[in-house]
Amino acid sequence: MIKIRGLKKRFGTNEVLKGIDLDVKKGEVLSVIGASGSGKSTLLYCINGLEPIQDGYIEVDDTRVHDRNTNVNLLRQKLGMVFQQWNSFPHLTALENVALAPRIVRKKSKREAQEIAKKQLSHVGLGDKLDAYPNSLSGGQQQRLAIARALAMEPEYMLFDEATSALDPELVGEVLDTMRLLADEGMTMICVTHEMGFAKDVSDRVAYFHQGILEEVGPPSQIFGNPTSEHTKKFLSKTR
């Protein structure tokens, strides 16, 4: 479980997260929505220790992410992350993209790493693209490659930062389908998204962020059907 208490994050004097309390249980799918600049990406970066924090704490399975004694490289193996920009490694084939971290981080043999990579690439529907370089793949395929690459570390949590925002509209579906598949398989997921349909259908809970504050969190029926916060109402009326 991911446990966040009193989390504050500043960039210089700009306080981007103003005291966040949030739990994400094993097997849960949480969608995070909110206007651009409200701190959603920063929250994900804090969770896997890519950004330092100024106050409060984040625990992943009882390990404090920002504790000096925490081995973040080890912790990150539990936390897969998929970014808005596809971030394929352009100099590696699809297979090598996925096999790299299992080999050099998890110290698998080359053979084993490739087996894992093949399995995960098939998992996301790229089983026929093993030897393709990223520049020959579509945006949707590259994003699925990124998902496979994260899954190859056998993470217990997946963090998605607007995984579909940079995609052409016709490519969004294939990536959302892949995310849906993971949710069905029981993966614990935090999905920052602008896809309200996905948030509504797939998530167990939805969190609405407003200017660095977790304004409202609850089941989709509450957030979309009967939001208690005025800010939430206003935001949702604009997105529809």
Next chain:
Amino acid sequence: MDYNFHWRPVFRALPDLFEAALITLEISTLSILLGIVLGMVLAISKMKGPWPLRALAIGWIEIARNTPALFQLFFFGFGLGAFGLHLSPYMIVLIGLTYNNAGYLAETFRGGINAVPETQVKAGRSLGMTATQVFTRIIAPQVLKIVYHPMTNQFVWAVLMSSLGMLVGFRELSGETQFFASKTFRIFEYFAVTALIYYVIVKIILGVSKLIAWRAFRWGN
């Protein structure tokens, strides 16, 4: 025109010239390899180093790029000589060329590193890779592609620049040519042939470089 061309002495000296050409090739190859390593260290020092290291890197780069290469050679030859430190001609040329290569390559590398999106680092780190692993496995190969052609040019430049060696008494290709030319006074003939040898060396380097690039960067667009 009453100058008569005499090529025969040049042809007789060819084996010696070829041998000297190998020395040219050896010293420029060494200086470019050392220059690559030092250039990378300088680039990273300038970008991320603590201030003394950064100041050193900036000073090195500025002087290497903005003063004549010949003066840099003279510094390692006569300049250090004034302080009682006498280097062999070979070392003067090797150190001088390396100094110059490193300064130029540092800026090339810095540009290359900056051209790789920061998000690539985040992606690597999010997979649990260490900063070093991200650099060697993800950033460096991409930088290599970006800097490959400037690096090849620098190599060519090093080959040509090594001819300055003759001015500090080093018998690389130009020094050797000068030696024969002054012995026989067939100055034009010797230097014409030597120019041709330089030309062929450079063309070979460019050809091989193209071949390597074609093999190594198939992933690029």
